Amino acid sequence: MPATPPTPRQAVVTGIGMVTPLGDSPAAVLAGIEAGRSAARAPSFDAAALLCPLAAPIDGFDPERHVDDVKSLRLMSRDAQLAVAAARMALADAGLEPRRPYAPEDIALYGATGLTGMPAEEVAALVRHSADPEGNLDLRRFGSVTLKRVRPVLSFRILANMPICFVSIAGSIRGANGIYTPWEGQGAHAIAAGIRAIEEGLAPCAVVGGCDVRTHEFAFVSLQQLGAFQSWADHGEGAVPGEGAAFLVLEEQSLAADREARVYATIPRHAIGTTSSKVPLADTLAGLVSAARPDGAARIVAAGDGDRPIRQAEADAIERAGLGAADTLYPKRHVGNLYAAAAAVQVALAAAMVERAGTGHAVLANCFGYGSQQGSFLLEAV
Amino acid sequence: MTRVVITGIGVVSPVGNGREEFWAHLAAGRSGIGPITLFDASEFPVRIGGEVRGLDFPALGRSFPAATACRDRKVLLGLAAAGEALLDARLSEARFERASLHVGVGLEMLHLEDLTPFAAVERISLAIAAQLPGALAGRLLQTPLDTTADLLGERYGFGGGRFTNCSACAAGAQSVGEAFHMVRAGRVELALAGATDSMLNPLGLGGFSLLRVLSARNDSPPQACRPFDASRQGTALGEGAAFLVLERLDHALARGARCYSELLGYGSSMDGFRVSDPEPGGRGAVRSMAAALADAGLSPGQIDCVNAHGTGTPKNDVVETLAIKDVLGDRAYEVPVHAVKSMTGHMIAASGAVEAAAAALTLHHRCVPPTINLDTPDPECDLDYVPGRAREFAGQTVLSNSFGFGGQNATLIFGRCS
Numbered sequence: 001m002p003a004t005p006p007t008p009r010q011a012v013v014t015g016i017g018m019v020t021p022l023g024d025s026p027a028a029v030l031a032g033i034e035a036g037r038s039a040a041r042a043p044s045f046d047a048a049a050l051l052c053p054l055a056a057p058i059d060g061f062d063p064e065r066h067v068d069d070v071k072s073l074r075l076m077s078r079d080a081q082l083a084v085a086a087a088r089m090a091l092a093d094a095g096l097e098p099r100r101p102y103a104p105e106d107i108a109l110y111g112a113t114g115l116t117g118m119p120a121e122e123v124a125a126l127v128r129h130s131a132d133p134e135g136n137l138d139l140r141r142f143g144s145v146t147l148k149r150v151r152p153v154l155s156f157r158i159l160a161n162m163p164i165c166f167v168s169i170a171g172s173i174r175g176a177n178g179i180y181t182p183w184e185g186q187g188a189h190a191i192a193a194g195i196r197a198i199e200e201g202l203a204p205c206a207v208v209g210g211c212d213v214r215t216h217e218f219a220f221v222s223l224q225q226l227g228a229f230q231s232w233a234d235h236g237e238g239a240v241p242g243e244g245a246a247f248l249v250l251e252e253q254s255l256a257a258d259r260e261a262r263v264y265a266t267i268p269r270h271a272i273g274t275t276s277s278k279v280p281l282a283d284t285l286a287g288l289v290s291a292a293r294p295d296g297a298a299r300i301v302a303a304g305d306g307d308r309p310i311r312q313a314e315a316d317a318i319e320r321a322g323l324g325a326a327d328t329l330y331p332k333r334h335v336g337n338l339y340a341a342a343a344a345v346q347v348a349l350a351a352a353m354v355e356r357a358g359t360g361h362a363v364l365a366n367c368f369g370y371g372s373q374q375g376s377f378l379l380e381a382v
Numbered sequence: 383m384t385r386v387v388i389t390g391i392g393v394v395s396p397v398g399n400g401r402e403e404f405w406a407h408l409a410a411g412r413s414g415i416g417p418i419t420l421f422d423a424s425e426f427p428v429r430i431g432g433e434v435r436g437l438d439f440p441a442l443g444r445s446f447p448a449a450t451a452c453r454d455r456k457v458l459l460g461l462a463a464a465g466e467a468l469l470d471a472r473l474s475e476a477r478f479e480r481a482s483l484h485v486g487v488g489l490e491m492l493h494l495e496d497l498t499p500f501a502a503v504e505r506i507s508l509a510i511a512a513q514l515p516g517a518l519a520g521r522l523l524q525t526p527l528d529t530t531a532d533l534l535g536e537r538y539g540f541g542g543g544r545f546t547n548c549s550a551c552a553a554g555a556q557s558v559g560e561a562f563h564m565v566r567a568g569r570v571e572l573a574l575a576g577a578t579d580s581m582l583n584p585l586g587l588g589g590f591s592l593l594r595v596l597s598a599r600n601d602s603p604p605q606a607c608r609p610f611d612a613s614r615q616g617t618a619l620g621e622g623a624a625f626l627v628l629e630r631l632d633h634a635l636a637r638g639a640r641c642y643s644e645l646l647g648y649g650s651s652m653d654g655f656r657v658s659d660p661e662p663g664g665r666g667a668v669r670s671m672a673a674a675l676a677d678a679g680l681s682p683g684q685i686d687c688v689n690a691h692g693t694g695t696p697k698n699d700v701v702e703t704l705a706i707k708d709v710l711g712d713r714a715y716e717v718p719v720h721a722v723k724s725m726t727g728h729m730i731a732a733s734g735a736v737e738a739a740a741a742a743l744t745l746h747h748r749c750v751p752p753t754i755n756l757d758t759p760d761p762e763c764d765l766d767y768v769p770g771r772a773r774e775f776a777g778q779t780v781l782s783n784s785f786g787f788g789g790q791n792a793t794l795i796f797g798r799c800s
Binding site: 045049075118147152161186196200216225226272274276 | 421422423424425426427487488489490492494495497498499500501502503504505506507508510511512514515517518522523524526527528531532535536539540541543544545546547548549550553556560563567569584585588589590591592593649650651652653654655656657658666669673677786787788789790
């Protein structure tokens with residue numbers, strides 16, 4: 001269970017941007033949580049045949065507000081549009097828009113994207129035009145007829161790396177990079193990669209985050225097949241798929257101080273790890289929490305949502321780490337589960353809470369969710 | 383600084399399966415491009431590709447029972463290459479706690495045949511949902527891209543994290559590069575890193591055809607992919623996988639491991655230009671190579687060979703040539719620059735990993751594989767591309783480029799083990 005080794009360079013959070021079903025800033029989301037609001041509601045399609053009856057969509061998102069070249073929107077999936085919006089908000093929040101002290105090649109970019117969201121209507125068209133009279137797939141027909149009807153731009157909207165490439169273009173970010181997929185744990189990997197880039201001196205500044213859109217029917221079918229809705233069947237409650245994006249600007253602490261940047265929090269320690277069928281989930285999560293050494297954390301941004309096994313394992317892990325008395329927030333119960341974007345939302349909320357609480361405060365952000373990869377981040381006030 | 387060496391290599395590719403066959407055929411200049419046999423592509427505009435042939439899938443299923451139900455070809459290719467790399471490093475029976483796993487992958491595969499029974503239905507997903515859990519006879523609509531990592535992790539552990547990188551054609555090189563940095567920084571003591579991909583399916587081949595990046599020399603498949611040649615039309619789509627075992631030099635020496643090569647540097651960059659085209663001046667590629675040189679602490683004059691991205695597309699080869707000259711200066715004209723894809727085709731996410739394996743073996747065997755099909759050099763591509771025939775190599779370093787669709791670039795630098 002590797003934790004962060006000591007380093008002379010320290011990553012700090014200086015900018016946050018998010019587009020979520022509960023609001024477009026940490027303050028809005030935290031206010032919504034404190035008011036007990038939830039973005040969960042019946043999805044836009046008939047979900048009667050599915051185990052999960054709820055979704056957490058974003059209302060009124062206007063991508064044209066965030067993209068300079070409106071024509072590029074035809075190449076962008078909704079995931080990419082949300083990612084560009086959140087990343088640009090984060091850069092602006094950090095005071096790095098329109099001018100910045102870093103060259104584009106000195107800013108690193110690490111992001112996470114979710115399962116490919118093939119638009120259901122386009123899938124239907126593909127198979128409809130490729131079926132023989134008996135209803136079987138006719139690949140000759142696919143090659144000679146259907147392909148001519150497919151728009152080449154489809155590739156740009158389904159390739160897993162594209163949302164982050166659009167962030168690079170929109171944000172003029174050209175440095176070290178990496179893109180991970182498809183769950184919350186890989187979102188934690190993206191954040192950890194940005195921290196490592198700063199600690200190891202690869203970049204003085206890193207933009208890290210994730211995006212995901214899990215509110216459409218194709219996503220629901222995939223998630224159900226993968227067992228992500230099992231808690232709904234077993235316990236009558238479970239994860240509520242949502243959509244959104246969140247990005248953070250990380251900077252090397254001394255450089256942020258030099259330019260008198262607003263600093264939300266430092267990230268002195270984090271741990272990433274792996275769950276396995278061979279080890280009880282609570283043991284793994286407890287190891288992660290301990291590895292982040294959250295001794296001073298009075299608050300926890302917990303990963304648990306309606307998925308009962310994960311929530312119970314996390315609660316057990318928190319108790320075993322001696323943090324049972326900590327004030328614990330459960331954002332996913334209000335925002336929905338944003339999967340590849342969830343880790344960035346968790347850490348961003350923790351950073352905002354640290355800044356609000358002030359000197360001496362620390363918040364632990366857990367990024368535990370579906371999939372085998374998990375992460376835990378400790379954020380402290382400067 | 384901690385030194386990191388490669389102690390195990392596993393490859394499955396269109397030119398051969400297993401490290402030894404792969405290298406023998408690569409050095410012999412044998413093309414792996416042929417007619418598509420995996421599905422009926424007879425009416426597709428492009429009907430050729432680089433298929434992996436002769437892999438023993440039943441044996442693979444015995445090693446990874448959970449994979450027997452998996453229909454995603456890249457998962458199976460990845461398991462085969464990763465298993466060989468661990469066996470080659472004499473670590474196949476190990477279970478790793480302080481080790482990480484880095485897997486580069488492409489795109490989730492969609493099986494059109496699954497959906498055709500629902501062709502007449504307006505809302506296809508809901509029609510499938512109505513039949514869950516038995517819909518598709520229990521087969522997954524999408525195989526998540528972390529499946530290869532999870533199957534390997536379940537068997538071998540990798541408690542230091544299982545990273546699934548989806549940076550398109552740069553994913554393989556990025557996975558190896560990130561693993562290198564993790565080991566060098568002491569975050570893990572050992573890493574298994576590589577990539578796997580297969581886009582040789584109707585949607586993959588069709589999609590790349592639509593983007594007009596594929597060579598349509600359907601009548602002469604082995605000659606289809608022609609990096610740096612004046613008559614090049616595009617690349618050939620391939621499939622494959624490669625994994626490398628990376629470990630600290632002292633760790634490798636302590637257990638008497640064989641060292642193929644040392645990893646010296648890794649750099650990455652983004653074009654930030656357009657998702658559809660490389661930046662015309664090649665500045666993104668320049669930054670990637672420069673970052674790798676800085677990471678390795680080497681000067682351009684210390685690079686002895688370039689393993690080019692070399693796709694055979696009209697734009698890439700000119701831009702990459704410009705970038706190599708920009709970074710290496712006069713040295714660019716003195717070193718061999720070769721393109722593995724002339725033989726394997728473009729294995730998309732897997733390319734960077736397969737080419738990393740080739741770079742390590744170039745140093746190990748003291749031989750630079752050729753660029754085949756380079757009959758009429760493009761005047762704008764005026765470097766020494768090792769046309770047609772392999773060449774003895776006494777150099778100390780190889781620089782390997784991977785440039786991703788969307789504008790991601792990654793460069794690895796390998797050194798001879800001393």
